[in-house]
Amino acid sequence: MKDFLKKSKASLFDFLKIKEKTIDKTLSNRVDSTRFVVLDTETTGFDHENDRILCIGVVTLQNGVISIPDSFEIYIHQEHYDKSSAQIHGILKDWVMDKPSELEALQQFLTFLGDAIIIAHHTIFDITMINRALERNGLPILTNKTLDTAYLYKKTLIMSNLLERKDHYALDDLADKFDISKKDRHTAMGDAYITAIAFLKIVKKLKDLKGKKEFTLIDLFKY
Amino acid sequence: MKNTISHRVADFLKGFPPFTFLNQKDIEILSEQISIIYKEKDSVIFAENEDTHDCFYIVHKGAVALRKGPKNDVLDMCDEGDIFGLRPLIANENYKMEARTYEESILYAIPIALFRPYALENKDVGNFLIQSFASNTRNPYSKSHRGKLYGETLAGEILDTDNKLLDIQPVKYSKKIVTCSSITTAKAIAEIMTKKNVGAVLVVEDKLPIGIITDKDLRNKIVTGEYPITTSASLIMTSPVITYPKKLTTTQAQMAMMKSNISHICLTKDGTPNTKAVGILSKHDVMVSLGNNPAVLIKAVKRAKKYKEIKPIRASIMQLLQGYLDQNIPISLTSKIITELNDVCIQQVIEIALKKMSTPPPAKFAWLAMGSQGRSEQLLQTDQDNALVYEDVSEDLREKTKKYFLELAMHVNKGLFEIGYDYCPAEMMASNPKWCLSLDEWKKLVHHWITNTGKDEVLLSFIFFDYSLSYGDSELANKLSDYILEDIKANPVFYLHLVSGALQSPSPTGFFREFLLEQDGANKDFFDIKRRALMPLSDAARVLILSHAVKSISNTPERFEKLAELEPQNKELYLACSYSYRALLKFRTKQGLLHNDSGQYIALGDLTKLEKIKLKSTFKTIKEIQEIISIRFNPSNIL
Structure with a gap:
């Protein structure tokens, strides 16, 4: 019976002419050994059609180590500029003289990214901004797996009626809870760093919740 | 690569030796090559005899304990700004100590290949590292110059009191000397002492100590009415001052005070009253060095x-x-x-x-x-x-x-x-x-x-x-x-809810009187002493004490003692509860200290047979008190 099931399963894949997904195999990898890139973007605003990316900051995270040589920060030359957001990110239009074009910056970014798993805070925003930019420049959009610290953080909160949960936890909330310095808040790189440390602390908490069993990538993606 | 984070790292490094000896540009270059490491509490950075890493470490946040030997004695505790793991920089052999995080920590790893040239070229850097390494202390400044920091960090230095040799331990003294001149009035002196929160003021002339005025002098000479409060310092000071060189050990200082029956010693540059005063040492300082009380x-x-x-x-x-x-x-x-x-x-x-x-x-x-x-x-x-x-x-x-x-x-x-x-x-x-x-x-x-x-x-x-x-x-x-x-x-209906809440805590033992252990989660197979033993008792005490309308006693054993007084008929049980609670609390505290955690979860395997019996004997009391409550606050009795 067991054999039969196996067989029929196999033949189903044959029938559909698709290969069994190998992607899930990587999910059984240990979190420690996986290469993550933690990114943040500073943009001219929140409209992903009209606003533009001014800066991308990326740190890599592997085995609990953030390597500064292996990080990436790029300011991008943009025609579109919105004065009102400058108060937040502090990037002036002509701050850096020889900023690369969007196309160059994105190409460098994609090369740096590789097939790593992307982590960000409210990932959907950053990914959408980047994907729109990639489309505009005729580049392929991102297919990397993604994780969101805003979402993962909620999983670390205790289940108690006494705790009023917020719908959205800002990066500031996480920094406060986890005692991470907010000095470089609202720079792409600074936020990426805060996100990376927060991610490590979240993983620690989730590990504790799971107990002694091995903690793998599935544990991060299953939610 | 130079970026926001490397700037931040450089900002941090430049505040701590040996990086203080480098110029800004070099620190920035170094910072671009550093790795930032996050370590959970109690994780090993390197083990004794492990092959050396290609970097050494500086603690950015948290604390790292360096241990050695079969008994795992703590040799040093590194916290913010301390460096460790220098061995590969100096000697070509494996680590001689274990480094393990004492708290959740963030470390900066500095590549040795990159740092070595600075250690070789910059004499200050080299000396610092060699001293650090040789004396087995990460920061030679923290010992011989320790007193310098007194004003701000007396508190910070109390930590390492265990197993130190007082006979050779340099004493920590106050470098912030509070002084006055020989014509300052007694009133002004008292004001200074109150403001600076000190027990003694040094009277100086041309920076040389000529006398000292302590609380005792003010009491004996001013408060008694012997002198008016306008008297100048020179008349009421104790003179000459007993002076010692600053390289005094704790034991020496203690003996000196006992010998002359004084509470303050003045430390001068060469130990005589003819040189500049560099510090003042009070009985309090000696007490602090001697240990904790x-x-x-x-x-x-x-x-x-x-x-x-x-x-x-x-x-x-x-x-x-x-x-x-x-x-x-x-x-x-x-x-x-x-x-x-x-x-x-x-x-x-x-x-x-x-x-x-x-x-x-x-x-x-x-x-x-x-x-x-x-x-x-x-x-x-x-x-x-x-x-x-x-x-x-x-x-x-x-x-x-x-x-x-x-x-x-x-x-x-x-x-x-x-x-x-x-x-x-x-x-x-x-x-x-x-x-x-x-x-x-x-x-x-x-x-x-x-x-x-x-x-x-x-x-x-x-x-x-x-x-x-x-x-x-x-x-x-x-x-x-x-x-x-x-x-x-x-x-009164509220009592019912309190009672049902108090009776809800899970039972400590199962049907066969075996310990009930946690079924899942991080503490699987541990005994939850808080929820299964302490809480039932504190909940019971609360319900009972509220029913007697006794306020402002919130300590559980004390509540039970009060109850024993109020209800003589149940005295025995209440006292047993009080005793059990204390015993359980002690259990928890011991376990917590042992494992550097809250002690809530106990590994039964670590307990001796006797301890297990002791623990179990408290459970009987828990059961009895719960029975009393459920009978006394039976819904039908109240409604």
């Missing part, structure tokens, strides 16, 4: 001006606790002393927080400790549970007042976090707007709990009704207590 610790806490200075004192308090337990001092006394010390720490945190506010409080307020801390049962550091109540104010000031106290609470919660109390995962903290209310608002909230009781309300009452005053106006806390007792009396 509650009085000294309280004094040290009260002198703290920053949260950070309190943290190491908390470590000393834990050592004191360990000592008390080792010497088998009764847990009732132990918990009293430790609670007292913890309270002083919290009070000092609040004092510091109040100074951070731009104005004094706009109304009276009381800071309440809840849960185990409120019951004075918190021996180990656990999560913080607290609340704030402030005086009712007129309508137009309401918003402003609330805003003020929320901000204050934010500072206090952060301060408590910095001295080692984790944030409450359920946000039961005064900085949460739900727990920072005026007296009227509190009354409304409590009334709501008492009259609309559901599961959550019972739980909230459990946590909140054990409050005790940590700081502020006792009248406010009292008023609230009175209100709660009255309101409960008027709504």
